Amino acid sequence: MKMLVCVSKTPETTTKIQLTADKTDLDKGGVQYIMNPYDEWYALVRALELKEAGGGSVTILNVGPADNDSVIRKGLAIGADDAIRVNSEGGGSLYIAKQIAAQAEGYDIVFFGKETIDYNGSEVGAMVAELLGVAYVGEASHLEMNGNVATITRDIEGGVEVVEVSTPLAISAAKGMAEQRIPNMRGIMMAKRKPLNVVEPVDAPSTTEVASYELPPAKSAVKLIDPENMDELVRLLHEEAKVI
Amino acid sequence: MVLVFAEATNGKFKKAAHEVVTYGAKTAAALGSDCVALTLGNVEDAGDLGRFGATKVYNVSAPELAGFDSGVFTAAIAGAAQQLGAKVIVLSHNSTGKNLTGRLAARLDAGSAPGVKAVPVVDGGKFTVRKAVFSGKAFADVEILTDTKVVSLVGNSIPVEESGSAVGVESLTVELPAPKVKVLSTKRAEGTTPLPEAELVVSGGRGLKGPENWGVINDLADALGATTACSRPVADSDWRPHHEHVGQTGVAIHPNLYIAAGISGAIQHLAGVNSSKTIVVINKDPEAPFFKAADYGVVGDLFEVLPRLTEAVKKFKSA
Numbered sequence: 001m002k003m004l005v006c007v008s009k010t011p012e013t014t015t016k017i018q019l020t021a022d023k024t025d026l027d028k029g030g031v032q033y034i035m036n037p038y039d040e041w042y043a044l045v046r047a048l049e050l051k052e053a054g055g056g057s058v059t060i061l062n063v064g065p066a067d068n069d070s071v072i073r074k075g076l077a078i079g080a081d082d083a084i085r086v087n088s089e090g091g092g093s094l095y096i097a098k099q100i101a102a103q104a105e106g107y108d109i110v111f112f113g114k115e116t117i118d119y120n121g122s123e124v125g126a127m128v129a130e131l132l133g134v135a136y137v138g139e140a141s142h143l144e145m146n147g148n149v150a151t152i153t154r155d156i157e158g159g160v161e162v163v164e165v166s167t168p169l170a171i172s173a174a175k176g177m178a179e180q181r182i183p184n185m186r187g188i189m190m191a192k193r194k195p196l197n198v199v200e201p202v203d204a205p206s207t208t209e210v211a212s213y214e215l216p217p218a219k220s221a222v223k224l225i226d227p228e229n230m231d232e233l234v235r236l237l238h239e240e241a242k243v244i
Numbered sequence: 245m246v247l248v249f250a251e252a253t254n255g256k257f258k259k260a261a262h263e264v265v266t267y268g269a270k271t272a273a274a275l276g277s278d279c280v281a282l283t284l285g286n287v288e289d290a291g292d293l294g295r296f297g298a299t300k301v302y303n304v305s306a307p308e309l310a311g312f313d314s315g316v317f318t319a320a321i322a323g324a325a326q327q328l329g330a331k332v333i334v335l336s337h338n339s340t341g342k343n344l345t346g347r348l349a350a351r352l353d354a355g356s357a358p359g360v361k362a363v364p365v366v367d368g369g370k371f372t373v374r375k376a377v378f379s380g381k382a383f384a385d386v387e388i389l390t391d392t393k394v395v396s397l398v399g400n401s402i403p404v405e406e407s408g409s410a411v412g413v414e415s416l417t418v419e420l421p422a423p424k425v426k427v428l429s430t431k432r433a434e435g436t437t438p439l440p441e442a443e444l445v446v447s448g449g450r451g452l453k454g455p456e457n458w459g460v461i462n463d464l465a466d467a468l469g470a471t472t473a474c475s476r477p478v479a480d481s482d483w484r485p486h487h488e489h490v491g492q493t494g495v496a497i498h499p500n501l502y503i504a505a506g507i508s509g510a511i512q513h514l515a516g517v518n519s520s521k522t523i524v525v526i527n528k529d530p531e532a533p534f535f536k537a538a539d540y541g542v543v544g545d546l547f548e549v550l551p552r553l554t555e556a557v558k559k560f561k562s563a
């Protein structure tokens with residue numbers, strides 16, 4: 001099976017978000033980057049498990065500038081065979097989806113994470129599926145293959161739905177699909193020699209633009225309640241916060 | 245025209261459907277246009293959506309829509325939008341919406357804003373709408389540059405408002421592709437409100453010491469009519485089911501009230517819960533970082549504080 005895993009680069013989860021003075025961008029000074037956790041922990045690892053069980057190949061794809069190569073190399077160190085980077089500074093979700101779709105023909109399964117932890121769009125996978133005209137199952141927590149038929153469990157509000165789909169298909173991975181793998185020394189050494197093909201982007205307009213960012217208002221100081229007096233807490237929740 | 249996709253579960257609308265129609269009506273008002281609702285498949289009393297501001301309700305029913313296939317649903321919604329000449333499409337940012345927003349945007353070559361929290365600002369031809377980014381650590385005001393626009397609304401971010409009365413329902417015929425996805429089974433927990441939709445949430449962390457101690461959390465949740473949640477290590481240790489895990493890598497929630505007991509307040513936990521309107525933290529360590537993000541704090545042993553709080557809630561409810 002030929003598998004493609006789309007990975008995004010995101011700020012590390014403990015990053016304190018600060019903005020540039022004109023509020024049009026994240027202040028990137030001092031920010032550490034990682035591979036988007038859903039892409040790394042679940043999508044990539046499940047693709048590798050399927051390859052280990054049934055053969056085939058796992059290719060990593062990122063749309064981004066050259067400094068994303070370190071994140072891509074990490075994916076190769078975890079076990080992907082090769083990688084493609086579409087050389088671009090990005091241009092919004094539909095722009096990224098069009099770049100991915102231009103590379104994604106001929107794969108049996110195209111994997112995504114359920115969302116990026118920076119822009120939280122949850123939309124690129126569905127966009128690519130529509131552009132390719134294939135089935136899409138979002139927020140999937142289990143994926144089993146039997147020949148070319150996938151049985152997928154997807155998360156829905158307060159429950160799960162189990163579906164069956166034939167390849168080719170696109171899927172976005174949520175918690176439960178696999179367990180995180182830490183690359184070992186051998187993997188890291190081998191990753192340096194694996195092919196990372198850089199290709200140029202196709203033409204696509206931006207459909208959205210972030211006009212500005214804003215930080216949430218600072219929380220006022222916590223009101224401490226006497227642990228013996230929970231009637232007081234209930235009164236405040238009712239009268240002051242008006243939530244019960 | 246603003247077209248709202250109002251989802252029904254087993255033929256009935258949930259609060260999310262009323263929220264998106266309210267949102268659509270307000271968006272239409274900002275644009276000086278009309279809001280219509282679209283329902284797919286068999287829906288009871290679809291015209292009731294008029295109460296929340298839809299001037300008309302359309303329905304597409306076809307055997308292809310019996311199970312959820314994002315490709316078929318996208319064809320239905322996009323087809324209806326094109327027939328009606330709708331320029332703005334509104335959906336819920338729930339599991340169904342997350343399977344559809346991107347497909348619709350790609351199909352219509354439209355700009356999209358997934359996960360918006362407020363009604364768009366329309367100013368001199370600019371359409372700008374606010375969404376949460378960095379898992380709630382910041383907001384982005386996103387301008388949609390295309391003529392056709394797709395937005396999906398986060399649950400519990402605007403109040404439902406009644407502004408009209410029931411309206412007529414008209415059938416539409418849209419050409420649909422054959423489904424590629426076959427639904428084998430659908431399971432939903434009965435009774436409790438799912439976490440992403442919950443208004444009241446009671447959550448436990450490692451401070452609970454073990455799964456056998458969850459009674460104190462469940463009792464408070466039952467007294468309040470709240471949904472239960474947990475921190476990531478609790479789910480990873482299988483003390484609680486994975487779907488209860490909230491935070492940056494779990495479910496992002498936006499209830500009116502979030503009560504956290506025995507949770508330290510790590511940044512990744514806060515990322516998924518900081519959109520809660522009111523946060524109560526119960527922790528025996530006065531230095532726990534969660535107190536900085538809390539509205540109300542109780543420094544004490546949760547095994548004493550929670551039962552006391554449960555009693556106080558019961559007293560309040562019966563008063």
Ligand SMILES: Cc1cc2nc3c(=O)[nH]c(=O)nc-3n(C[C@H](O)[C@H](O)[C@H](O)COP(=O)(O)OP(=O)(O)OC[C@H]3O[C@@H](n4cnc5c(N)ncnc54)[C@H](O)[C@@H]3O)c2cc1C
Binds near residue numbers: 122
């Ligand atoms: C303030 C800000 C700063 C940013 N800075 C950078 C940066 O420095 N470098 C950078 O590379 N990107 C950067 N991005 C882009 C960002 O990481 C996302 O790739 C992009 O915003 C799409 O996000 P989304 O939430 O719509 O994706 P979603 O729809 O939530 O993503 C779903 C899945 O699509 C796939 N996917 C998403 N984006 C890509 C991609 N670019 N390539 C391959 N697969 C992808 C992944 O599998 C992901 O899990 C930045 C975004 C913002 C908002």
Ligand SMILES: Cc1cc2nc3c(=O)[nH]c(=O)nc-3n(C[C@H](O)[C@H](O)[C@H](O)COP(=O)(O)OP(=O)(O)OC[C@H]3O[C@@H](n4cnc5c(N)ncnc54)[C@H](O)[C@@H]3O)c2cc1C
Binds near residue numbers: 448492493528
């Ligand atoms: C990439 C990444 C992603 C992550 N994503 C998430 C996520 O999505 N969600 C998440 O929750 N975590 C996430 N984490 C983990 C996070 O960093 C913390 O480790 C975790 O949230 C801690 O869980 P906790 O608060 O239950 O436990 P602890 O940090 O151990 O805190 C237990 C608290 O209980 C208090 N306590 C103990 N006994 C009592 C008592 N008797 N009465 C009252 N208080 C008591 C203690 O004072 C302490 O503050 C992530 C981590 C990483 C690296």
